[in-house]
Amino acid sequence: MSPVLAMTIVQGVLLYAALLWKLYQLARAPRDYPLRMVTLCLGCAAAAYPIGLAGGNMTQPEAGPMSLMVAHWVLLLVMVYALICFFLFSVLEPAAARRRARWQLLPLAFVLCVLVLAAVSTPDGTAPADYPVGTVAMFYLAVDLYLVYGLGSAFGWTRRYARGAEPRLARGLMLTSTGLALMVFGASLLVLVVAAFWAGGTLPEPVFPAVSFTVLPGILLFIVGVSYPGAATRLAALRVWWQHLRAYHQLSPLWTILHGAFPEDALGRVPGRRWWDLLSLRGVHRRYYRRAIECRDGLVRISPYLPSGQGEGSEALAPRLRTALRAYRGGEAVPRRANPVALPAADGLHADVGELVALARALRTDQREES
Known part of the structure; x- marks a missing residue:
């Protein structure tokens, strides 16, 4: 040619x-x-x-x-x-x-x-x-x-x-x-x-x-x-979309146990199929923000059952979080005040979600070790 x-x-x-x-x-x-x-x-x-x-x-x-x-x-x-x-x-x-x-x-x-x-x-x-x-x-x-x-x-x-x-x-x-x-x-x-x-x-x-x-x-x-210009903008938007989709699924272990303990904190969640989560373009950002907020709200709710988590790594926090959830389900008396849990080192939603993802990964690893 x-x-x-x-x-x-x-x-x-x-x-x-x-x-x-x-x-x-x-x-x-x-x-x-x-x-x-x-x-x-x-x-x-x-x-x-x-x-x-x-x-x-x-x-x-x-x-x-x-x-x-x-x-x-x-x-x-x-x-x-x-x-x-x-x-x-x-x-x-x-x-x-x-x-x-x-x-x-x-x-x-x-x-x-x-x-x-x-x-x-x-x-x-x-x-x-x-x-x-x-x-x-x-x-x-x-x-x-x-x-x-x-x-x-x-x-x-x-x-x-x-x-x-x-x-x-x-x-x-x-x-x-x-x-x-x-x-x-x-x-x-x-x-x-x-x-x-x-x-x-x-x-x-x-x-x-x-x-x-x-x-x-x-x-x-x-x-x-x-x-x-338009293609570069779309590629940047697609990169953010992919990051949010990954984080949404990476938060699943943490969200699952917290949602099971506090289902009333769900932000108007509409049940969806996994294939739709993977294929939907328009709803990924909404589901990502909602899941991050629900995870943080769940940690605030369960934090009274945990000592202060400042400076504590996700690997050590994961088994203690499971213990705290069992105590909550067992009806133990609620302590008087909440404690900071899994706080990020930097400000901003991205850093907060990163800390939540690290905790979710630790929970997945802890579950495998228990099984």
Whole structure:
């Protein structure tokens, strides 16, 4: 498999994955104008991708079927316009962004008129290899000049936007701007290629692979950069979700014995199946916090039956906790005051849950030793 084909395949995979992700985000925030624009940008690119493949990717300055050329490049030019609008609506006030977006329609409309003129001037039934050189050159020159203009403008907005962005977004914008810079460079080379083709001249052989190895990596970096902030946020959220799910199940030995002694302290718990605990995405955090609170409440309830636990390790506390619970169930007189039990060394819920998990593990080990 050639490197160009490999990058083309990777481009398609990343493109459609990014589009699905943006459509999901747009469904949750349909009035977000920047999100609308970036979704339109990816949507146009996704629609143009199979058309370009059907036309043999229409490598410049070679021509493909005119209908496919027009459809392919109209979508890509609208993609570039949507990209410009994304930054306009991200950086400017809505009224100023709309005004600038309307002005940006003028160069787009001019280039689209050139494409239509090239299409209607091509005789019907003419094979792509027989298209007039001037028509093909005019078509691609208009396309490439708009790409340089549009992608260059987007590059400038990206760098400006990145300066005031938070770190995660700034990293995504850095990838995006790098991709845009490569695409601008590749489009500039294409302007030279098409101009030489129109003039009947030739360019050095390395120019053609240089175009492929700047434009295609640039597209890949652009897609990754656009998707990076949201994907990184989701990965961080998934990491927290996984930590909460693990802690929820790790607390099970401690929660089980305390819940058995004090079932009335349950915080409105709805009985659930284990498979649902493993598969549910939305309820994990709620169940995690509830279980941690119920464990701490249970320890407060049983603590009068224990001497002060300050400085005592979980391994020594576990068997004494079982003894205290047996005393509670046996109806022994309740001591007058509670004692601190399994206190964390640091502040915060994370440290508290860590101490509870350590006690739960010690209880599991103690149970195995007893059996």
